[in-house]
Amino acid sequence: MGSFSFPISSAAAIPEMFNDMPSTIKAYLKEGFVVLARVIDRHIETLVPLAAQAVQTPYKVDEDELALQLGIPSKDAGHLLSAVSLLTAVVSGGGDTPEQIVSAAVEANLIPQEARNAAAAFATALVPRRDTLKRTLDVSRLAARVLPSLTSFDVAVDVRLSFEKGKPKLAVPVAVAHLDTDAEGGEIWFQMQKTDVEKLVEDLGRTLKEMMEAQRWAQENH
Numbered sequence: 001m002g003s004f005s006f007p008i009s010s011a012a013a014i015p016e017m018f019n020d021m022p023s024t025i026k027a028y029l030k031e032g033f034v035v036l037a038r039v040i041d042r043h044i045e046t047l048v049p050l051a052a053q054a055v056q057t058p059y060k061v062d063e064d065e066l067a068l069q070l071g072i073p074s075k076d077a078g079h080l081l082s083a084v085s086l087l088t089a090v091v092s093g094g095g096d097t098p099e100q101i102v103s104a105a106v107e108a109n110l111i112p113q114e115a116r117n118a119a120a121a122f123a124t125a126l127v128p129r130r131d132t133l134k135r136t137l138d139v140s141r142l143a144a145r146v147l148p149s150l151t152s153f154d155v156a157v158d159v160r161l162s163f164e165k166g167k168p169k170l171a172v173p174v175a176v177a178h179l180d181t182d183a184e185g186g187e188i189w190f191q192m193q194k195t196d197v198e199k200l201v202e203d204l205g206r207t208l209k210e211m212m213e214a215q216r217w218a219q220e221n222h
Helices: 013-019 023-056 063-070 074-092 098-107 113-143 194-220
Strands: 150-164 167-181 187-192
Touching: 013 098, 023 063, 023 074, 023 113, 063 074, 074 098, 074 113, 098 113, 167 194, 187 194
Parallel strands: none
Antiparallel strands: 150 167, 167 187
16 A cells, blocks of 8 residues: 545545545554654654655655654554555645545544544645645656556565586576566566666666656646
């Protein structure tokens, strides 16, 4: 969990959306709002930009690193990210006030009473960024259309040995990679030799430059 996309078109849609959430998701999110209540006073300046990042590219947020930064258990970081991602998506999706949003979530048994003030404070802190957040989410959703989107990429280096008469004769480094997407069954594991990694880095570097140029052109001609 940690990323949410909601078609919010009116004030009436928010209570309906909250009420229709499965109980397992509500329970998970409630834990996140409880964590939010514990950390918001000390870390709101960290959480607001982090939430914007989480709803755009959730796989780039390191939950273990976040847990260390906030001084909370790693399992709580995942709950917290999901809760703040939800609020960020809802706040950016329309003109509802923080109180309207939080009241609807409390009535739907999504936000516990003890976390109400914390959720309202966080939602209020998002309001000045509403237009920027909406554009960020719109761009992210546009980029994710049609094909599966990358959600995680992990890589480790392994060393393969060959033996002769029981003793190592040759050692070759191999990159073992795991890639996952937001599509069901869109998960693969593969290995790469050093030359494969060098080619991949070169290709990705060129792709990044082309994307930056395309972004610059789009901004100038929008």
